[in-house]
Amino acid sequence: DTAVSQTPKYLVTQMGNDKSIKCEQNLGHDTMYWYKQDSKKFLKIMFSYNNKELIINETVPNRFSPKSPDKAHLNLHINSLELGDSAVYFCASSQNRAAGYTFGSGTRLTVV
Amino acid sequence: SQQGEEDPQALSIQEGENATMNCSYKTSINNLQWYRQNSGRGLVHLILIRSNEREKHSGRLRVTLDTSKKSSSLLITASRAADTASYFCATDGEAAGNKLTFGGGTRVLVKP
Numbered sequence: 158d159t160a161v162s163q164t165p166k167y168l169v170t171q172m173g174n175d176k177s178i179k180c181e182q183n184l185g186h187d188t189m190y191w192y193k194q195d196s197k198k199f200l201k202i203m204f205s206y207n208n209k210e211l212i213i214n215e216t217v218p219n220r221f222s223p224k225s226p227d228k229a230h231l232n233l234h235i236n237s238l239e240l241g242d243s244a245v246y247f248c249a250s251s252q253n254r255a256a257g258y259t260f261g262s263g264t265r266l267t268v269v
Numbered sequence: 270s271q272q273g274e275e276d277p278q279a280l281s282i283q284e285g286e287n288a289t290m291n292c293s294y295k296t297s298i299n300n301l302q303w304y305r306q307n308s309g310r311g312l313v314h315l316i317l318i319r320s321n322e323r324e325k326h327s328g329r330l331r332v333t334l335d336t337s338k339k340s341s342s343l344l345i346t347a348s349r350a351a352d353t354a355s356y357f358c359a360t361d362g363e364a365a366g367n368k369l370t371f372g373g374g375t376r377v378l379v380k381p
Contacts, residue, residue, distance in 0.1 A: 161311075190369075198355060200312075200371040213368050247311055257302055257314035258369060 160184050163248050163261035170238055171269055178233045178264045180248030186259070187252060188212075189231035191223060194245040194263070206231050238268045275358060275375040283380050288345040290375040292358030293338075299362045301334055301341050302369070306355045315343075315356075348379045 161182045191203040205213035206225045220236040248261040276291045304312040331344040355374040
């Protein structure tokens, strides 16, 4: 009964590869997010979608492309992976900002 | 730059003691939220306090908000070993682009 589920949990890949992380929420929330947590634990928002529409697009390299086929899914595709992309990526969802966010358990991406 | 900054960065206490951590932020907010992150896991929403509220309780948690000082505190009373985690404050407001912006977190270690 996981509310926000991400796959895979771990991802090790070589520089230059293209990879995707999938996220699904079964809470019926309208808004979904991708956050990046670096090695110092700082969390930074990358993207936000509301009902399949992009509403927040932070200064993220255009190698990162989110895709929302429906409001329950928000996937993250990364092209030409670089060493600096290594981090933990969290998906989250919310019904509205006044209710708090529900986070997935994260995807630890390691680029070698 | 981070909107919220937690203080201290790390805290070590004995089981049964109280743990207090503070969060300062820079711009006006609609609400401030506290999250817990256990090692290797996602963030869990603990409590949300609105800008017109001064204090909120949830179980052993007590949150205060002082908008004049742009600061908040989280108090965990009668701490348990299971409270060992990182605690993050996050702010939401128009000035920050209507996105939830996190501080760097306080790492709390509760020793049995």
